[in-house]
Amino acid sequence: MNEFNLSKLNARVGDNCVFVSNLAVRYQSAATPEERMAMAIKIENAATMLRISAERLATETKNIYGGKDND
DSSP states (O other): OOHHHHHHHHHHHHHHHHHHHHHHHHHHTOOSHHHHHHHHHHHHHHHHHHHHHHHHHHHHHHHHHOOOSOO
């Protein structure tokens, strides 16, 4: 992976953050328990994708720029 791809991955992480934030706003405005449950599931899935993207960003950043071996 090069720095350009790392930048694209960083943008994806940022986009995922915005998406989770928007879902949280929609969760707060949900009127029924069913809507809240559906939004909670979407938030959980989006948060998992965010975590995976962030971990990949961290790993690739370390691979490109180096880092200490103490994980």
